[in-house]
Amino acid sequence: MSSNKARLRSGSLRSLPHYASSSAVVEEKFHGRISPWFISVPLAIPGLRTRRLRIWMLNPRRMHQYFGRKRGYLLMVLIFAAMAFTTFALAKRFGTEEKTWPAFTGDPPTLVYRREDLQRIWTWEIASGHYPSRRRLPEQLGLKSVLDNPSLPPRRASLPPRFRAPSGPSTVHTHGIGPRRVYLDIQSHPPDVAYPPRPVPGSIADLDIVMEHCDFSEKKYVRDCLEFLRLGGGLDNGKRLRRGKMDDMKYIYLEQLDAGNETIPPEVAGEAPAIVTSVATTDPDSGLTKKRGVDWEVPPIALPSPPDYRPYASLSNPCDPESPRIFHMFWTGPFTDKPYLALLSFLFTQNTGLHLHDYPADTAGCRPQFWLWINPGPAAAVPNPSALHDMFAQLKSNPWAAPFLHPRFKDVIMFKLWNTTEQLDGVPELAKEWRTRESLFNSGGHVISVPPKKEDATSSSGSGNETEKAKADEDDILNRTGSKSSTSYDRLSVILSDMARFILCHRFGGIYLDADTIMLRDWEEMLGWKGAFAYRWSRLEKYNTAVLHLNKESALGTFLFRTALKNDLGILLSPCRTVTLTPNLDFHPMTVSRYLKEAYLEGLLLRLPDALFDSAWLNTEYYQRDRPPQPYFTDFADFFDTPLGISAAPHALGFDGFFKGAYSYHFHNYWWKPFDPPRNWPDLGSRFIAGERAARASARAATQSAVSVEEKPETEEGEDLIEDDQRDLDWSTVLKRTMESYVRGERPNMYGEWLEW
Template sequence: MYSSNSRQNGFRDLSRSTNGLPFSSSIHEKKLRHAKPSSWTVSVFVPIPGLRNRRVHILLPNLYLLHQITFFRFSRRRSTLVLLLVCVSIVFAMYAVAQRFGTEEKQWPAPLFPGEPPTLVFRREDLQKIWRWEVQSGHYPSSREIPKAIGLAVPPLNPALPPRKVAKIPSRFRPPGAAVSETIGHGPKRVYLDIQARPPNAAYPPRPVPGSVADLDIIMNLCDFSTSKYVRDCLEVLRIGGGLDNGARVRRGNVDDWRYIYLEDGPVNKAVEPVTSPAAFDPIIRPSASIDPNTGLLKKPRTEWEPLLQLPPPLEHHPYHTLPSTCDPENPRFFHMFWTGPFTDKPYIALLSFLFTQNLRLHLDEDEPDSVACRSQLWLWINPGPAAAIPNPNALHDMFEQLKSNPWASPFLHPRFKDVIKFKMWNTTEQLDGVPEIKDEWRVLKDTLFNSGGHIISVHHDEESSSSFATASDDQGTATAKSNEGEMLNRLGSKSADSYDRMSVILSDMARFVLCHRFGGVYLDADTIFLRDWEELWGWKGAFAYRWSRHEKYNTAVLRMNKGSALGSFLFRTALKNGLDFHPMTVSKYTKDAYLEGLLLRLPDALFDSAWLNTEYYQRDRPPQPYFIEFADFFDTPLQNSAAPQALGFGGFFRGAYSYHFHNLWWKVFDPTRNFPDLGPQFADGERIARLNNEIALNASHTAQEILEKVTEDKRDLDWATVLKRTFEAYIRGERPNMYGEWLQW
């Protein structure tokens, strides 16, 4: 006889309680009525060794749910077998992924590193050294904070920043081991200048005061695109603060907030370095002995940390008023440009704009000394052959012979310009050997030097050839004949949009960092036109580039770096471990991963590239003057805007900006109807050759001597490129002064 609680098969019925009710208790009933369906995954929280109260959240398959499903579909024995097969499959899949992505030749899978993989190869200790070296050398005249991720325990002394009136957080109130983000200014005070044209010299803007400095913190606050600032408004600030309005100021009211140029007044105070405490490296987690000092840094996969960085002692900051002249031997004023291929009207215009705008003292007699102002120099580096070629032993002699015979280049060999324009020959081997950080290791990458954004163009040199490579292979391994001049590896300059010399562009990406690190100064792309004196930018001793349009990336078409700096050492060692890739986007990754973006300031593109945002459909509701919707508008000004170039002239072209970048367009001609250097009788021989070449190219039926100078032969509406070219040439001919009212003295 069976009890009432027994089933017919002899087992106890667990669904009924001893009191005859279907549930043993109200709690049991609630659980069954309100139970949520089981999830396919379960959460597991794994403690992190050394970090108190911190765990990693891991999602794992819910094996219990899987077991229940298989139990109801199969028997007990079969369900266990199915579960075992599933587990084996998961383990096998994980092993296959590890084999696929875990070798030295492969990168980590994308899910582990969203976006691009890390590039960092320096420890936190080295990053702290770099920040301290740059700040103490006077290369950080900024009040912007140092990233707390750097983990500085003691704020560094800053000789380029005046003392603060009130400290942000006194050290006695700072938690032990907390990272600091400020620097301690102990430099001279700053006197901000009201620069205006004064009678009787009111027709032209005044030259910047020698030794003046641009406060780039103010410029960033008033011009930064990421804070919704307009290029048009930024240019007005730059004009008024720099005195470029020529006394024609229509603004009423106080514009003291727009004064961004200052002089340092007083000595560098003798401050005592604060007592060093144990290094902090995490602003949130309190340090303990078991924590890795590099916690929070993402190291480049499959790469060892760099050996501890060895840096020379920091430089001593010398305010300009303490020097005999504003020529600081530790801060040389070299402009660098890089050129490949025949000398054309593009570097010609760049050099003319340099003569027209910079304080070169060409309006004074050669024998008249200047005890205050410092003349800058422009070094034009010429790569004599294709970017991948090895120069022959006579390359330097051949280069100067070609310059003498080239009508676009020969005027700049005139003795009057010998101290301000210098032609240099680029030799890749020699230049890379001159960089101490990579001279012993770069040859390992010699076949992949042409690396742009991770895209590598392989070049295989013929060991028996001393002047050029024999063959090269593209990504598909197709052999390229060295005699084929139209192929990418043998191109010598860009002749059209379809025959773009990409190899030279990639080489120039690297060359700009090499030149600035070896010699100091500012690099500019050769498609750059100077628009004003750079005196106050020379005064700001930090490193900078400018923003890549709307993106928070660098465009290194303008690059300022200090000679032999700690920042340069970081960039070259990091680039070496990342394939010597110096593409601006990649350099942006280097500095971001290392929290060093503040040491290479990303200036607004309004200062150097005022048309860029408009060409990418930004700020067209309030564009600057002139209004370009594409870069070609500079050469082919749209008909509805074609009255502006002649009516406004040089003074109406992005007034306030330091330079203009027309973004390659090497095949566009500046002055189609007068496509020759029009510099007057002093350079008549070169002009005659250029005229003849132009007529031959146009298949004209008459010779250059038969050309009549009739205004009716000229284009009716002159483009912006033409107006600027003719303005610069008129200065060289002695028909007008430069932009500051100074006449060229021969």
């Protein structure tokens, strides 16, 4: 006992284990007092031997007492790191010319244009009528003069200057000088109430109003957006329930030219707009974050004179060459049921005039066209001289494609041969430089390098090895022609399509649609809106370019192509998994989002809510499930394999109950899933029976080889038994069969028009 007391008095208990949870109490017992939080450290001052500079800092001993040794060290490291970052951020914000807070997003800057060039782009687009919006302009542009906007009507009332609020450092509004807008109350009238009326030719959707009712950022529900779209668009066709005054639901308008309200003043028509510069500063590009390692784009961006804005009412021909009614789609590989249904949906919804025996030359509307661009073979292959002839021969022999070669569709559906070389040469912004790029296949920084083609060596192996080699070569990423399953995804074609959509819209104008898109209503008022648009990437403030409207030869297009050329270093993953940098062109939607955000040009490519084109997306990502739209999909696969709990809806509601109000539906790939498994062939009637027979035989052979069961006796041609059909029809099946029945002549299209052969 005495020895224990001696050890206690001598303090030998300091060697006992140390517990962090009670470190403060234990240390207080041992030391008798708690150390202060801060201590002063004297530092010598050069030239003053007798004076010291005292620096106050955290006391490590106190940190150890309170938090424990390990936690104390970790906390001190975090505190010093935070202090270092704060010092760096303050120095960059207030000690540099850029005057910007540092951004640690992981993505390098992409901007290559000066502020003066960005002002030129905005000025050109506004003068061309490509900004029919009341949304504010970015203050970062530094515009000092109000720009005339020919696509925006004058304000109804304006306060005298002495009563207006003082303007900020830059102009954020435009001055409307355009025609008056008359908003339409579109609805069916008795007795024609079975189907909705066609949109009025030349009508335009006011997308500012659409944003007010549909913007996810403002907590708007997809369900409410679809109600707004179908009521304002007249899709209720006489089934409107009383909802009170409907003026707030009007979003479609016509432009009316009034006396004394010219679109463009005669003295400035056709002239290039003056460039508006900001107030002189030390650095005119202050606040812009330039791409590292490259110079500003020189010479300054060269733009032609902006085209005259011509309202629809002033056109001598309803088809404005500046705003063509063209839908583009890109396809690689064998023609399947996916582009088949996309084309059927075009015929079923758009104003093609096929209900008339002879399309009138003096019609008030512009007849839309669908251009399906076919890339023959693998995406990286070079078309041979007979590629065009071979393409049409393959389309003619394909049962899914052959019906659309019928002369009745020749004026509205056109098959185009895609040639990457010809297309890139057709873009002036790329023509002189794209050949210097080692690889064009880049999407989001992931690059696929295409090696030079090698001559095949003569193989001495047996036929079995040759067959296996051929199969392996076909499945190689460079040789794939379409996505046959989730494991053999044709990523190269997808990457090529990311670039193709911008090229096609820039060269020809119109709207690009991904091939996994189904049209659900007439797009007249969307085609009439002269601004560029894509839609939102679900919950993120990024773009999804599955739907893309870009004006022909626009300043915005020039910016995107030149920026992509200057941002041409991507990550190349070789077969050996080594990482290198390679020049390429990146038009992935996420990358395009960065291009536009860093240049303050997002306003020129309106990011519409995905409710308009992709109504199920938010639900599939666990958003808005408390009030989902109809139908309620929690996964994109529900379109093809509708869950049992909601499987009564497709057959009972039909096309009319599928996201009614939306302009299209995007089913997000699933190229390998048939729309109609029990009837996986084109069912278009006696005119196309030869293709149907071939497809039936192919489907029957595939089923018999995949499933070893006792064969049922074949029925007579055309006698399909209901017991052989799927009991609960999926949504994909219902949409396919509905549109096929229109071509067979068994029902009209969604607007009550019968196909006239």
